[in-house]
Amino acid sequence: MxxxxxxxxxxxxxxxxxxxxxxxxxxxxxxxxxxxxxxxxxxxxxxxxxxxxxxxxxxxxxxxxxxxxxxxxxxxxxxxxxxxxxxxxxxxxxxxxxxxxxxxxxxxxxxxxxxxxxxxxxxxxxxxxxxxxxxxxxxxxxxxxxxxxxxxxxxxxxxxxxxxxxxxxxxxxxxxxxxxxxxxxxxxxxxxxxxxxxxxxxxxxxxxxxxxxxxxxRGARPLGYLRGWGSTNDAAGMTAPKSDGEAAARAVRRSVEVAGLGLADVAVVNAHGTATVLNDEAEATCLSGLFGDLERPPVVFATKGALGHSLGATGVVEAITLLLALRDRTVPPVLGLTRPMPELRLPVARDAPHAVEGDFGISLTLGFGGFNTCLLFERGPDA
CATH class of the missing domain: 3.40.47.10 (Thiolase/Chalcone synthase)
Incomplete structure (x- = not known):
C-alpha cells in the first residue's frame, strides 16, 4: 500500500x-x-x-x-x-x-x-x-x-x-x-x-x-517508477564485505522507508550475486535477515551468470532487468545455481522463470570498498 x-x-x-x-x-x-x-x-x-x-x-x-x-x-x-x-x-x-x-x-x-x-x-x-x-x-x-x-x-x-x-x-x-x-x-x-x-x-x-x-x-508512459534509494558503507575493508550484511540491510531499509513502504511490500529482489564466497554470504545473510521470516518473502534472482559482472555498469543493467521483471511479473532463472546455500532463506528462481506477485522490487549492489546501494522500483502503468 x-x-x-x-x-x-x-x-x-x-x-x-x-x-x-x-x-x-x-x-x-x-x-x-x-x-x-x-x-x-x-x-x-x-x-x-x-x-x-x-x-x-x-x-x-x-x-x-x-x-x-x-x-x-x-x-x-x-x-x-x-x-x-x-x-x-x-x-x-x-x-x-x-x-x-x-x-x-x-x-x-x-x-x-x-x-x-x-x-x-x-x-x-x-x-x-x-x-x-x-x-x-x-x-x-x-x-x-x-x-x-x-x-x-x-x-x-x-x-x-x-x-x-x-x-x-x-x-x-x-x-x-x-x-x-x-x-x-x-x-x-x-x-x-x-x-x-x-x-x-x-x-x-x-x-x-x-x-x-x-x-x-509530454504524455510519456513510464516503464516504471523509482520510489526509494538508500546507500551505506561497511567501512570494513577494501575488497571483502562485512559478513553480517548489516550495512547492506540498512541500505535496503532506507530505500523502503524513503518509498513509504514496508518490507512486506517488496515482491522481488534483484540480487548482486557475484558468486564469490564472501559476497554471497554477506548478501544472503542480509536478505534472509530482512525478509526470511515474512509470510510471503520476495523472489530472488540474479543475472551475472548470464551477462557477466560488468563492474560499474552492473547496477543500471540490473535496475533495467528488475523493471522488466515487474512489468512481466516473472524473473529469469539464476544460471549455474544447482544447490542453493542454506543462508538464503528466500525463494530463488532456478532452472526456469519464476512468477512474481506484487508491484514493488529492489535492486541491491555491493561494491569493493564496502559500498552498498539499494534502489526500489514500482511497476509501470504499461505492464
Missing amino acids: LTAGRHRDRVFCVTGAAWRTSLGADRDEVWADLLAGRSGHRVVPGATVLRSFVAGLLPDGPADGGPRERHVELATLTAEAALRDAGLRAEDADPVLVLGTSLGPHIDDPDPGSLHDWTAEAAKRLGLTRAPVSLSTACSSGSDAIAVAAELLEAGYADVVVAGGVDLLTEGKRLGHSLLGTLSPTLHRAFDTERSGMLPGDGAAYVVLEREESARR
Whole structure:
C-alpha cells in the first residue's frame, strides 16, 4: 500500500532505458534470452595467465581506438539510445548526465585523463549543455548514478536526468580480478554451495529519470517508477564485505522507508550475486535477515551468470532487468545455481522463470570498498 504524505514527491518516472550487454543491445530480445536461460559468456583468450578466460564481452562493442575512446563511444551510443527510448531530444529536454564507472579506462590507458574528463567528453558528444556528474563507487557505481540522479530531481536541479554506468573489460581489469582470486575457474554459481567466483563482462546501461509532472506534460508512459534509494558503507575493508550484511540491510531499509513502504511490500529482489564466497554470504545473510521470516518473502534472482559482472555498469543493467521483471511479473532463472546455500532463506528462481506477485522490487549492489546501494522500483502503468 502507498503511504500518503511527504513520500509522494519522491516518485520519479523511468521514461527510457537502454543497454549494451553480452547478449546484445535490443532490450526485449536480451530479456527474452535471460528468461530462456541463455548466456553471453564465451572463451576470450588473454595475453597473461588468468584464473579464467571466460567472459561476457559485447558482441558488437566499439573495437577501434584506445580504452578511453572505446569507453566514451560506448557511453555516448548507449545514452543516445536511452534518450530515443524516452522520446526525448537532448536540445529539448536539457537533461543532466550522471555517469558511473568502476575503473573505466584508467588501468590500461597510459593517458586516460581524469574520470570526469571522459564523462565530459561523452556529454559533449551527446550535445548536452549542462555540466555532467561523474562518480566511481566500484561495483555500486551504476546504482549510485541512479541515486544521485534522483537527488538532483528531488532538489529541482533538473526535470530530466540520464543516469548510467559503463565499464569495458580490459586486460588490466581481468588481471586484477584474477590476482584477487575473484574470478571463477569454472562457472558463475551465484548463491550456490559450490560457488567459486564471478565471470566478468562488458556492459553499458542508462535509464532516463524524469519528474512526474514533466513526464505527464509530454504524455510519456513510464516503464516504471523509482520510489526509494538508500546507500551505506561497511567501512570494513577494501575488497571483502562485512559478513553480517548489516550495512547492506540498512541500505535496503532506507530505500523502503524513503518509498513509504514496508518490507512486506517488496515482491522481488534483484540480487548482486557475484558468486564469490564472501559476497554471497554477506548478501544472503542480509536478505534472509530482512525478509526470511515474512509470510510471503520476495523472489530472488540474479543475472551475472548470464551477462557477466560488468563492474560499474552492473547496477543500471540490473535496475533495467528488475523493471522488466515487474512489468512481466516473472524473473529469469539464476544460471549455474544447482544447490542453493542454506543462508538464503528466500525463494530463488532456478532452472526456469519464476512468477512474481506484487508491484514493488529492489535492486541491491555491493561494491569493493564496502559500498552498498539499494534502489526500489514500482511497476509501470504499461505492464
